[in-house]
Amino acid sequence: MSKLTLKTEGDKHIVVTRRFAAPPEAVYRAHTDPKLVQKWLLGPEGWTMPVCICEARPQGKIRYEWANEKGGGFYLTGEFIELEPHRRIVHVERMHLPDVTPDNHVETRFESDGTGTLMTMRMTLPDVETRTQMLSTGMERGMEASYVRLERML
Amino acid sequence: MNNLDTAFSALSDPTRRAILARLALGEHTVMELAQPFDMSQPAISKHLRVLESAGLIARRVEGAKRPCRLAKGGVEAIDQWLAMLRRALTANYDRLDALLTEMKTPKTRTKR
Numbered sequence: 001m002s003k004l005t006l007k008t009e010g011d012k013h014i015v016v017t018r019r020f021a022a023p024p025e026a027v028y029r030a031h032t033d034p035k036l037v038q039k040w041l042l043g044p045e046g047w048t049m050p051v052c053i054c055e056a057r058p059q060g061k062i063r064y065e066w067a068n069e070k071g072g073g074f075y076l077t078g079e080f081i082e083l084e085p086h087r088r089i090v091h092v093e094r095m096h097l098p099d100v101t102p103d104n105h106v107e108t109r110f111e112s113d114g115t116g117t118l119m120t121m122r123m124t125l126p127d128v129e130t131r132t133q134m135l136s137t138g139m140e141r142g143m144e145a146s147y148v149r150l151e152r153m154l
Numbered sequence: 155m156n157n158l159d160t161a162f163s164a165l166s167d168p169t170r171r172a173i174l175a176r177l178a179l180g181e182h183t184v185m186e187l188a189q190p191f192d193m194s195q196p197a198i199s200k201h202l203r204v205l206e207s208a209g210l211i212a213r214r215v216e217g218a219k220r221p222c223r224l225a226k227g228g229v230e231a232i233d234q235w236l237a238m239l240r241r242a243l244t245a246n247y248d249r250l251d252a253l254l255t256e257m258k259t260p261k262t263r264t265k266r
Contacts, residue, residue, distance in 0.1 A: 020250065039253055040252075042246065044241060044242055074166075
């Protein structure tokens, strides 16, 4: 199975691609059915998603809450913007850590690729003002440096 | 890896990220670091202890002052954020692979 690619594009985008050995219908369903989302969108090992709200329709709500055994937790909220069944999902999301991160605008495309699917997820980080704010925090400084390094690597 | 967990949890706080951003510009004392924040020095010191135990900053003794600077490995640890995103996504999609295989078998329809 082909590996994940993750790269930056321009100033504001992160693009992730991944191939799956299943048709776009199935991959799309796994992204829009809360019972399925809850099973895989868990991040690193050791986390579960006790709350999964995923209303797959325009303006539908997204709320994912993660928890680990050590009592840690954080959540994500968002809204769906546009859905083209089996082909494309556009949504916006933000993390609550508990401080809220700026909106991340995400477009996810599913294309037939042989018997499988090529998924392309394009994240758009906020405008320049928000970005400047983000840059004033240490984490994003680090991210920026990583992007540059990644771009060199890819 | 445990260190990375600690680093990441230390980074989950906006005040601590802002402190790191300032230290990226050079060494500072606690008093200097406390200035831009609406926070007492003890509160800042508490954040500094978290950052120090996460290996993100180092402190030296200079009389009564204990100036802080970014630890050598600290910046690299911060850079790990994107690597962590990659790791989280990789873990997610590996799980999704398994789920998609399961979905193909009609019997094991997602019961929960």
